[in-house]
Amino acid sequence: HSGWKKTLVAHLFENRHLNEAGCLRALCRAEADAIRSYGVRVPIAVIPNGIDLPKEMVEGVRGTRNEEPKTLLYLGRLHPKKGLLNLIRAWSSKATDDWQLVIAGWDEGGHKKELQQLCRELGLPFSTIPAGEFPTKNEAPRTRNRESLTFAGPVFGEAKEALLSSADAFVLPSFSEGLPMTVLEAWAHRLPAVMTDACNLPEGFAAGAGIRVEPTAESVAEGLATLFTLADSDREAMGTAGRRLIEDRFLWSSIASQTLLVHDWLVGGGTRPGFVE
Known part of the structure; x- marks a missing residue:
């Protein structure tokens, strides 16, 4: 579990796998920067997690x-x-x-x-x-x-x-x-x-x-x-x-639309979505 062993495994195996991907997803720009710091060169789509709007405020509260x-x-x-x-x-x-x-x-x-x-x-x-x-x-x-x-x-x-x-x-x-x-x-x-x-x-x-x-x-x-x-x-x-x-x-409908744009771009080409770095 030593740090140098993990680093070695990352450079020999994981980084290669990551760089073979068509696109990676990061939840925020800081996460995208962290991914880049590992030497990853493929496009990264910055798409946050989604959320549903709550129902009406709880009655009486x-x-x-x-x-x-x-x-x-x-x-x-x-x-x-x-x-x-x-x-x-x-x-x-x-x-x-x-x-x-x-x-x-x-x-x-x-x-x-x-x-x-x-x-x-x-x-x-x-x-x-x-x-x-x-x-x-x-x-x-x-x-x-x-x-x-x-x-x-x-x-x-x-x-x-x-x-x-x-x-x-x-x-x-x-x-x-x-x-x-x-x-x-x-x-x-x-x-x-x-x-x-x-x-x-x-x-x-x-x-x-x-x-x-x-x-x-x-x-x-x-x-x-x-x-x-x-x-x-x-x-x-x-x-x-x-x-x-x-x-x-941050609504799931927005997250789904962004994800679909990335999919269509990867499959069909065309203009890279603006949130893909």
């Missing part, structure tokens, strides 16, 4: 947006690369009575214990909601605790929709991502996103749907401060920009 305390949501696995230690440090310095933080997702490698231990060291009260007791349909997490930070287990289906529908903003202060589906889901639910460049969604910043932060506690704290000072109308405008971005670029 959508109306809780803009109520206090507002909810900042992290949704995903609890892993060191997600930057959650920095998020908690930032939250401890910027927490306000007007907002609560919900960290929802499955624990990986015991990282949840690290996060909760940091909360104790910082004197930051938190509560825990077991996965089986997470609110669904007409319940929202804001009614379940008085602490400003809640750890929830994995959420799926109706519970996940309720959580996204009741949240007011989304956060992903990650050190490393491919193309984070959770940000796309947040935008589909009209949530502004506090995120890093490592999320590989620069179009979100360009569209005004995201607040850019670096993966440091200080920068995340500045991003939270920016979020907290936004008027409801400004925050909703950011969420609407994210929703528009999803409708324009």
Whole structure:
């Protein structure tokens, strides 16, 4: 499993196979650049993952947006690369009575214990909601605790929709991502996103749907401060920009059309699609 052996195998076998392909697919430009760094010379189509628009906001939950305390949501696995230690440090310095933080997702490698231990060291009260007791349909997490930070287990289906529908903003202060589906889901639910460049969604910043932060506690704290000072109308405008971005670029219908264009170009020739590098 040594690094030099993997590199040798890549140069002798995998790179040859990759360079025999008619075209490769990358989810984002950063991934395309990473593929090129391996010496791959064939065309690369940059086509993101797709997403379906959510159904109408869960009944009884959508109306809780803009109520206090507002909810900042992290949704995903609890892993060191997600930057959650920095998020908690930032939250401890910027927490306000007007907002609560919900960290929802499955624990990986015991990282949840690290996060909760940091909360104790910082004197930051938190509560825990077991996965089986997470609110669904007409319940929202804001009614379940008085602490400003809640750890929830994995959420799926109706519970996940309720959580996204009741949240007011989304956060992903990650050190490393491919193309984070959770940000796309947040935008589909009209949530502004506090995120890093490592999320590989620069179009979100360009569209005004995201607040850019670096993966440091200080920068995340500045991003939270920016979020907290936004008027409801400004925050909703950011969420609407994210929703528009999803409708324009990330729906499965758009992904299918791009994939078909690549197929037709490979089979029939003609003009190379603009998203193929």
